[in-house]
Amino acid sequence: MKEGTSVLITGAAGFIGYHLSRYLLEQGVSVFGIDNLNDYYDVNLKKVRLELLSRYEGFRFVRADIADEDALPDCFRQAKPGIVVHLAAQAGVRYSITNPEAYLQSNLVGFFRILEACRHAEALCGTGISHLVYASSSSVYGSNRQVPYRTADQADHPVSLYAATKKSNELMAYAYSKLYGIPATGLRFFTVYGPLGRPDMAYFSFTDKMVRGEKIQLFNNGDMYRDFTYIDDIVSGVAKVMSRIPDPDENGVRHKLYNIGNNRPEKLMYFVETLEQCLMEAGVIDRPAQKEFLPMQPGDVYQTYADIEDLIKDFGFRPGTDLRDGLAEFARWYAGFYPRAQKTD
Ligand SMILES: NC(=O)c1ccc[n+]([C@@H]2O[C@H](COP(=O)([O-])OP(=O)(O)OC[C@H]3O[C@@H](n4cnc5c(N)ncnc54)[C@H](O)[C@@H]3O)[C@@H](O)[C@H]2O)c1
Structure with a gap:
């Protein structure tokens, strides 16, 4: 620029x-x-x-x-x-x-x-x-x-x-x-996910639920693929x-x-387990989340992700952040922003 x-x-x-x-x-x-x-x-x-x-x-x-x-x-x-x-x-x-x-x-x-x-x-x-x-x-x-x-x-x-x-x-x-x-x-x-992210998005509300000890719901037994970009x-x-x-x-x-976006969709179950591990490492939660496995919902799509060839060709765009690294950043930020006592009140 x-x-x-x-x-x-x-x-x-x-x-x-x-x-x-x-x-x-x-x-x-x-x-x-x-x-x-x-x-x-x-x-x-x-x-x-x-x-x-x-x-x-x-x-x-x-x-x-x-x-x-x-x-x-x-x-x-x-x-x-x-x-x-x-x-x-x-x-x-x-x-x-x-x-x-x-x-x-x-x-x-x-x-x-x-x-x-x-x-x-x-x-x-x-x-x-x-x-x-x-x-x-x-x-x-x-x-x-x-x-x-x-x-x-x-x-x-x-x-x-x-x-x-x-x-x-x-x-x-x-x-x-x-x-x-x-x-x-x-x-x-x-x-898009990351520190100071949007509380209405699934990874954030999963985190809130895990902190409150509530069950998180995984449709199609977590066997779905989604696109997440740091x-x-x-x-x-x-x-x-x-x-x-x-x-x-x-x-x-x-x-x-x-x-x-990302052209490498992640399995939802892997995403949730990685999030869980990062939150445990950051001291946000001390045990894995309770999970409720549910069937596929009508209208749910098995797999969504982006074709980003144009962005790669025109701008050399390559999302490089590993999911584990990105979620660890989110978890560390969350731990600092929402001290545990305040969240569990
Ligand atoms: N975050 C994602 O994963 C994602 C995915 C798809 C599309 N988008 C799009 O990207 C853009 C940014 O998303 P985000 O995640 O930062 O959302 P966000 O809600 O965090 O940011 C949008 C901001 O716009 C402000 N705003 C809303 N209506 C306004 C108005 N009438 N006048 C002035 N300000 C107003 C809100 O207060 C908010 O701070 C949005 O257009 C969203 O639709 C985001």
């Missing part, structure tokens, strides 16, 4: 936003973070992430909702970003059943406001946006059965509103790239993607989609 580049990151208090911001700040890049600090999960965790980022001189932060019409233009005027990394979203699949409105506001209205701010960047900050990088999700593959999932596959069968909003974002970004010449790259993230691998991949705009496609549009 060119020296002096200013990067605007939405969702900077979130899991990926925090780690990406920290990585860029370490490289001397200025980061302007935006986040509304919503209470979808423990707000304290978001505040801690921000506190850690505020130690860097190059970090500025505004608490704002991206769906608010005036917020983004104001932030663009202040930040004058060269690159925008849009990570703010209402995440989670299950929550979209109980609270669909949150997805419409953050993921559709909010995304539209991002695109509009990029479109008017020249007027707002005197210079245009050189690259918009935005988060999509592996959930766009919905009920697709064929693995590994490829970006060339049709992804028109979402099984949640969350997935539908992410797929919509890809179409909206394409249209804005075409209409207003905004170079944009969409990243379909697969499951946060540092993801961050280095995103940083690589940020540094180069996509070539024009056959319609002359500078828009490209990539899967970003």
Whole structure:
């Protein structure tokens, strides 16, 4: 990335936003973070992430909702970003059943406001946006059965509103790239894990359950394969993607989609046992978890993982962190962040 580049990151208090911001700040890049600090999960965790980022001189932060019409233009005027990394979203699949409105506001209205701010960047900050990088999700593959999932596959069968909003974002970004010449790259993230991670994700809630001595449920007797990528691998991949705009496609549009994940799916049972061992070594738990083995659930997929050939070819992306090392980092962080007494109260 060119020296002096200013990067605007939405969702900077979130899991990926925090780690990406920290990585860029370490490289001397200025980061302007935006986040509304919503209470979808423990707000304290978001505040801690921000506190850690505020130690860097190059970090500025505004608490704002991206769906608010005036917020983004104001932030663009202040930040004058060269690159925008849009990570703010209402995440989670299950929550979209109980609270669909949150997805419409953050993921559709909010995304539209991002695109509009990029479109008017020249007027707002005197210079245009050189690259918009935005988060999509592996959930766009919905009920697709064929693995590994490829970006060339049709992804028109979402099984949640969350997935539908992410797929919509890809179409909206394409249209804005075409209409207003905004170079944009969409990243379909697969499951990301690591320190300061998201409490709503399975590896985190398994950990919470193990700490409370509750049973964890393993479907198909744990005989399922999933894609897990350590946060540092993801961050280095995103940083690589940020540094180069996509070539024009056959319609002359500078828009490209990539899967970003791991092409080595792990057996769920191995994942859980490794997590268990790492948590024991870190002193988070003192005995293996109680496990409840259940049959395959209707709609469950046996195996999901990413085809990341394009990212390897275009950017030399290679997620290298061994699962055991990554989970050990998570366990050590968890041990420090949630002292045992507090969790078992
Ligand atoms: N972590 C994963 O495994 C994963 C997988 C697939 C896709 N993604 C996508 O990657 C992005 C980042 O995910 P994450 O894991 O860091 O999630 P996260 O929930 O930790 O971070 C998102 C942040 O955005 C903020 N936010 C939400 N709505 C907002 C709004 N309207 N205005 C301002 N801020 C708002 C939240 O407060 C949160 O801090 C999301 O778009 C998510 O959908 C993540």
